[in-house]
Amino acid sequence: MSSWEGKSKGSILGYRIFVWSLKIFGIRSAYALLVPVTYFYYLFSKRASSALREFYQNMYQDNKSHTKLIRKTFLVFGRTLVDRVALGMGMYEKYKFKSTGREYMRESYEQGNGSLLISAHLGNWEIAGNLLEQLEMPVNVVMLDAENEQLKSYLQQQNKQATFTVIPIKNDMSHLLAIRIALQKGEIVCIHGDRFVPGARTMTADFFGKEAHFPQGPFQVAAKFKVPYHIVFALKDGKYGYKFFSTPARISNDPNKIVGDFVEELEKQVLSHPEQWFNFYNFYAQA
Template identity: 45%
Template sequence: MSRWDGKTRGSLIGYKIFLFFIHFLGLNFAYLLLRIVTYYYFLFATKPKNALLDFYQNALHISASDAKKLVRKNFYIFGQTLVDRAAFLLGKNKAYTHIFENEQYLIDIRERGKGGILLSAHLGNWETAGNLLKGRITPTINIVMLDAEVESIKKFMDLSTGGSRFKVIAIKNDLSHIISIRNALINNEFVAIHSDRYIDGAKFIELDFLGKKAKFPYGPFVIASKFDAPVTFVFAAKDGKYSYHLSSTLPITEKMKPEEIARLYVAELERKVRKYPEQWFNYFNFFN
């Protein structure tokens, strides 16, 4: 898999099985089942495994033997984040704890009354982070994303769990999502955007990332630059069996060029990847 294609993968039967076990047999059993499922993926999911091995060995300079162990751990933790997402929506959120580094930054953004732009990445569990933020910091979280989940899976999750606790602003070719973002900010809402993946054909910015050249989507940084709203980088990494570590950076409140915001974002992303390499969930060749 040379690039990300914008699609979320997974089978409907897989979602049904895990929702059943979470609901009737509990999280511990679901986690135990994950060990079997993710070991299968480690053995047979060649493309994502090779992409991770390349990333760990050539970008983070981890030995081949340690990289293989890290890939297995990565697959398992990714499975846990999916279980956690479903468990949270099934009302089992009391099983989880979290700490929030620099939570006051988001409170300050809310108090400014101009909304806030939260730039994040596919590292850790962004959806559970959004659900945690919704009840604690703000009544409304908007996630800007490609609405490319398999429709049958999305429909089943909505029917089974009531759907996500935040709003989705789907990226459209007619750019109508820009209007939705503007309206959300006017209403003093938070708008979260993943800024680490781009699709071939989309405009990108090329930056140094972990000592190598990598392409990042240009759009999120243009949005962060153009709107009159504070910008912060937010991440949520799993730091225990049922616990998460959320963090945000000092908000950018002055006007900056997209390229300047992108460089700051990439620097923070580097720090998070080095701290949580097992939670790097980009299963494709990230570099040129």
């Protein structure tokens, strides 16, 4: 995990080019620009390509190169970045959306309970944060505040449609208080359960037949506060579509039970959408 630092790939110039293309020519042209860009990353990001290959070989239990799947993963990842900016600019009419299980979150909210949505870097969670606007419920997204300041400021300027509150993860652990306050107010808190920075506390679980490390925080929060938790994903569905999936609410005071639920659902979704696995590092490395 030491290779992941919580920062977006790419320079501000690259993002400016795609934003300019979106504004002048539309989403289709931005997608076209991605083809050579993502192929370049496929060729020269050896560490990322190698990590994906090892992951797919372990998942499928074979020794194939999985070249086509790896190239497609880079391309789909690029498209989700374009979609992130496009939807932030308000281009909702260009996309189609489907959802399964949003009523489960509505039930938790109407009962006056705060709820924890646990997701992964599979598909595009930031888009889900905006889509949850339709539920008319207060949404908080917990994320690592490690973006390059200039790049982060630029992306925030473009994302004029954001309807969720960001809770940045801080070294002083103040984000835990913010999470607790949001849950006590009956709000939704969204958090990733698949990544952690070096030095963070982790717990292990069997993931596709091999031991993997997962951040301890999300599962301890759900267990300690005894709030309903949902395993959720926002997955790209076709070229211009997204689908949202949520499990029914569950409550447990056992972090191991919760991480087990998370891994079980994550395996199902990765098998169905392997080209949307966006962890470009050795996922099975030790903490």
